[in-house]
Amino acid sequence: MSDADARTEPTSSEANSPSGKAPVYGILAEYETPAGLLRAARAVRGAGLKRWDTYTPYPVHGIDLAMGIRPTRLPFIVLGAGALGCLTAVWLQWYTNAHDFPWIVSGKPFWSIPATIPITFELTVLFAAGAALFSMLILNGLPRFSHPLDFNRRFARSTSDRFFLAVQASDPKFDTDALRELLNETEPLSLQDISEDRVSSAALPPLLVYGLVVAAVAALVPLALAAKARASTSRETRLHIIPDMDFQPKMKADRENVFFDDDRVTRLPPPGTVAMGDLHADDEFYRGRHGDAYVTAFPKRLRIDDDLLHRGQQRFGIYCAPCHGLAGDGDGMVAKRAEALAEGTWVPPANLHQDYIRAEPVGKLFDTITHGIRNMPAYGHQIPERDRWAIVAYVRALQLSRAVPIQELTDDQRKALE
Amino acid sequence: MPPMTDDRTRPSFWRSLAELEGESEFREREKSEFSREFEEAGDGQPDRRRFLQVMGASLALGGATTACRWEKEEVLPLSSRPEGIVPGEPRFYSTSMELDGIGTGLRVTAVDGRPIKVEGNPLHPESLGAASIYQQASVLELYDPDRSTDIVRRQTGASGANWGDFDNWLRGAIGPFRSRRGHGMAVLAEPSSSPTATRLRRQLLSSMPEIRWVDWAPNNRDHEIAGAVRAFGAPMRQLCLYDEAAVVLALDVDPMNPARPGALAAARALTRGRQPDQTQTMNRIYSVESCFSMMGALADHRLALRSGDIAALAALLDARLSARIGARADLGPPQVEPELDLLRTERCSRFVDSLVTDLLNARGRAVVVTGPRQPPQVHSLVHRLNYLLGNVGRTVWYLAEPDGSAAGPGQVSALTGLVDAMRRGGVEFLCILGGNPVLDAPADLDFGAALQKVPNSLHLASYEDETSQKTTWHLPRAHFLEAWGDTTAWDGTVSLAQPLIEPLYGGRSIIELLSILIDGQAKGGRQLVRETHGQLPDPVFRKALHDGVMAGTAWPRLIPSLRPLGKLNLAEGAASSDTLELVLAVDSNVYDGRFANNGWLVELPDPMTKVTWENVVCIAPNTAARLGIADGGRVHLTANGHSVTVTAVHAPGQAERSVKLALGWGRTAAGRIGGATRLGVPAAGTNAYVLTSARQGLVIPEASLRATGERTLLATTQDLHAIDQYGREATNARLGMIVREATLGQWLSHPDFAKTAVHHAPLLQMWQPPVSYEGHRWGMSIDLGKCIGCNACMVACQAENNVPVVGKEQVARGREMHWLRVDRYYKGTPDQPEAAFQPVPCQQCENAPCEQVCPVGATSHSHEGLNDMAYNRCIGTRYCSNNCPYKVRRFNYFNFHLDLEKPENQVKKMVYNPDVTVRSRGVMEKCTFCVQRIERVKIQAKNVRRPIAEGEIVTACQQTCPTGAIVFGDLSSQQSQVSKLQALDRSYALLEELNTRPRVQYLARIRNPKPEST
């Protein structure tokens, strides 16, 4: 059984009606041996035809000469691609490791040729090889999934053991009768007209088409999802499959720890303990007290000078002014707002120029800042001792500035008052 | 067990083993390893269950949660923040930890009110700024999920009871005893020198004098005290000023072993005499011991002698010295020279001769010291020797033992008496304060059985341990970091202990419990301590809290008068020449068993054998060969009629015919690490207490050893595989290059020996390095002459850098994670070896071989010369480890933190240092020079625009090193200590011939053996 033979029975329509409904593609001659084909090729070439070709199961020796095929320019494409690959590799390594993000590695220079040689070589080969394959395909007009010759049963053997020669009707010198004569002299096994491809429009087999469509649609899905994600909002946190080290089993400040009743990581030191540097032996400085009584004079270790007062002014502006007002009159922005809202529970901030406050010992003021009073919160954990004293000093200065005996003023100051 | 018969029973094979040495030995081991390889299908080991149940299935790829979404975190700040507390900022507190009656001052770091790191208190005489492995690891115990969480009452079996119920019960129960002045009631307490505890104890006994109060700890000082009573007629403790000693003789004792009182100070003092750079002189240390100890490794002359034979040597010494010095009427008659063969051996006599001459030359500048293993008579003789040499009053002083603690007949006899009473039913109510007598009381007393006869008993303990399970009440004890207290140092210095955090499980301290016993009033610890020191005004008390020590509370130094001693009974405790002596000792890591559930300590390699996760029988190679016991072979060890099966290890330097086994392992109620029958966790190691007896001390003259023929794979961090002959030769060939050492004489004649030890091509750079390291150049210097191998640095590093515990199976596979390891090398012959220690952190090479091979640049160099690891960038090719000649890199083969997902392990997370990444699975890690500490100081300095002061940055290992062997600093300043040290002529870089340019340099070790001549 040879299916090849079985398939080569020419149906009458194909064999004998060249001028059928379909236009003519050309003439196909079949040969048993390469020798026959070579003869025919020389003959056809001699006839000066241009648009013709031979089809063989393997590259037949000498056919190029017989057909007069000019050497291909493929090697130059490959050469160019190789050069491109070489440059790409060198640029890639220079850009990434020496330019964009250089980092110190084993005391080596950021850029040195020897280390780049292997990859440069590999990329050169990769590019060149790719070029070789693909330029071969493209120059050969591949992929092409349908061809008029495919519809000739006998032609199927061209990839097995037969040798064919086909001349296209589109050749200016194409003349059926003359050509048949010419070819008949070369004793072909068969000689037949090939009608123009009937399905060349449907060049792609439907299966492939469906496949491509499905693939194309599938390719759009991720994009669609991304677009949806960008457009919509979600209460869920983002997907995060592999935690790696993004969340570590350690206790970060102010986080949750279900181990304790209050779910807090932060623990308060047990009462009575003394941390290093928290001895604070100097009661006058750290608590503003002498024994139990408030100190009336600033602690000795404090030098009351411009620096301190300026510091105090600055801190006062930051911490106190919002309620007590820049001048300490109790008319800060917060106070005003609260009054405007007429909050029932609002206890207005004290005017620091009231007599009872002027009378208070500095220790008391310090203590008030530290622990707060009425609805004034404690600032002890926010303002270091020295700054608290600076504020106290500044408040004292403010208070003095309001109670200057008239005779202590300079003349123009008096004038300004009057 | 006469070994001769042994030889006969299994003849040629074992002899040939002895002859073929490692060669056949390794074949054996290799076979066994491969065979066990295939039955073991990768995991499913008990140890895996013990530690990394984790691995088994756990579909968590990187670790943590199984949810596929980004975690939501809650932020819960304090509503009102007290003064001086900044979230995430560390605060430091002084406190102190007591171990069997000796207090050590500590500085504890707390972050957000959670203690996370323990350091020594520089002001405390016991610590001098250093901390031992026990103190370093104590913080892990605080957060141990296995700690007992609530009160358990046996009769009812219910664990619902709260302290209120207990107090009511106690008030009722104690009533009848009050009326009977305490008759029928007994207290068994772990020794304590706490002034408060002592005060309360006195109060209790004064109110109920009939109470039988017994102190007990397996690591007790009975012999020492009895010896002192023998010598002085009163309990005295010896205070040795090693730093002023020219010659030190240690008889079977390691003064630097953290289990010994004053260990840290002793280590500091002993090594101070061993840095000849300025003085060109050194002290000389002689050590006679049965088991290779850190002291033996540090010593210039070491003689391996069975503990039982040391009395004879001491007698010989006394005889010789007295003969040379001449009789001293006040000291009584000298010993007569014993006629024993073992003293006639060539080695021994050479040792004694040079020792005698040295001691005579160093009269008044010598120290002779012995340890708890030795019988009282040796202690008394040692006192005599010190008097004879005129050391007393100069290098050796005496302190009167405080009454109450440890005086009287001695703990063992007291305990024996108590147990008798318990058996006779003479004890109706027994309060056990701390300790774990059911485990560690001498086995022949069978304390457990006696305890059953006591109708009412309570046990205050951190864990619901072997004892708790037999008492009628178990009470959770507050960890020392949770409780108020006070302690006394060896020299009498009192220091206060303040809590770092409120008790996690509402436990109570011993003093709090005592206060209830006294008058039924549950007083707070702070109140009790304050009352004890009531005479102090508040500011002084606060200062004492702040500093951690009470200045000037040290006891006066005395020179008691010595009584004449009778002749030593050399037969006592001495083993006959052909029997096998068994030496039991508290373990170097788990102590008497109380730390058996502390992962850091359990996985810490033993200083000498480097074995982790179990205790082994140390046996001298020759003895082992004679008995036919292979390295790593299982053996039956029999003593006092009891027998245990345990693994034997060939330990060079172990005395012939003497074997050592550590106590404290084989716990059945320790926890998920040490072993707990309740949880189905097999015990780690073997319980050696079953071999103890009240009659003998820890040295048992008659023991026998029989090989079972089985072998096990030990989880060792060094010599993981039996080293074959070629390996051994190569090791010996390299030793001189790796650990460079010379005698004092050699060094003086060739000061540059360390630099020239290795011949190599000139170390040139092929190209200009891309950075010149202006600014800081961090570097480290490690003094091999000062390293005593105590491993404190390893635990400190583990605590500071969140280094995981990986479990026995993983260690056996060579996957331990310690960033800093302490290598131990033996030199010389197996029977007379010298040992050297070498701590190896990452060397921070400037030409780091690890960096160039990383395909993703996960490890690269900082501009300060640190070899940084970017954990997040690491994909785990492990190429860096292959190319690291020091093999200091560690790899997370699994997610070693997966167990933290279990709810019961939440509390464990609190021990982690928040400044350090907790590495997940699949990434490489290694020593960073504590970069988080460097950065913290840099930031602080930058904030106030000041330069970083010298010595301001200390790495964890440096900070805790008792001898100051490790020094870290900035090489770019010539003034820094580290650059001065690296400039010394004995400074060298490890494997410098590879031109890796390490930033770590070692100071070659100078030893001071007596020159052959003279």
Place this chain on the structure above:
Amino acid sequence: MTTLTDVNAFQGAPQGDNVFARITDNVSRIAEVPRPPRGWYIAFAISSSMLLMFLANVGYLVFTGVGVWGNMLPVAWGFGIINFVFWVGIGHAGTLISAILYLLRQTWRTSINRFAEAMTIFAVICAGLFPALHIGRPWLPYWMFPIPNQMEMWPQFRSPLEWDVFAVGTYATVSLMFWYMGMIPDLATFRDRARTRARRTVYGLLAVGWRGSSRQWHRYEKAYLLLAALATPLVLSVHSVVSFDFAAAQLPGWHTTIFPPYFVAGAVFGGFAMVQTLAVPARQFFGLKRLITIDHLELMNKILLTTGMMVGYSYGIEFFTSWYSGNEYEGFAFVNRALGPYAWGYWTMITCNVVSPQLFWFKKLRRNLWVTFAVGVLVNVGMWFERFVIIVSSLSRDFLPSSWGYFRPTAVDLMTLAGSFGLFFTLFLLFCRYLPMVAMAEVKVAVAAREAH
């Protein structure tokens, strides 16, 4: 034996009225018969179940951690990298045979080059898997590719591992292209012989419409020649680069300049051995005796003998250099190889790689199928152990004796190795079943040439 009877399904004179037809028929029919011989099914059953085992183990590894393998510190590279280098080595003969022999106009290559190339592809697939699996975080291997990212994190191009990524990647791609290009005309033959629509479509797609026009042939031959010319240095470069993983490290036993040529020789050696192990049974089962003749096998045996001696020479010279260098560590590394804990591995390697090929000094043995097959298998084993010795024995004992260790493989290690063979053979059997096993067009050229003269 059963296989032979099955094989008869393929025996008998190939049909066709001329030699070309017979060649076509002989090769094509293998892929066209409705059902392959039982031998094929048995082989496929075995290999595919091994493949399943492979997948199971890989899953366990990925979910649990690389710790399920035996590698440890200091031996941080265990079976993973051993298998990688082993398979890459196997992957060499294919392209080498095709490319070099093609350039050398060795016509006998035509009978074996096709499935030698196939072997290359499949071996490289196996090889490529292991580096990805052995890393600690197997979900991140893409970090080794220069993908632009907002972190500006790039690969570290000074790392030999990075060179590997490019070398092996390039090699895989180029080999694939070379293989495919060679197959286009034969696929066209299949297409034209196809009787079912499915076959016609599939082969039609694969053949991309090749019609064997002489103008196509002209460019085709040029391109193929160039590909061969490019592939030849590539083959040499790939294993050189792989050897850099070791040569560029400073580990004693790795840090030697002889590695590149030594590795290439080893690769060719191992590759040809694998070709033999596949060719002998293949020609039996698929009745290709006429195409893959005893002479071809003998020629390859000669190559085995030669390369085997090259490898043996390298083993020797390594010892000499290490001794001559006078370097303490180098010296020990090699003493340790031959006499240390892994001596058994070393001597297995020597026996298989150096001793067993010596049989081929005798023509009788060279032409004996059983001997050929046996030696082929032995050499494969030996080459695997070569990598084992280089990697494990060197790593297990490097500079500091304190960190010496002993590597013990786990069951997962072994199952993964076995499983990778399952993957390889599964792919190979599928190839035999569905693709032209012999380059028909090229054979025809050869035949034509023979007849011309």
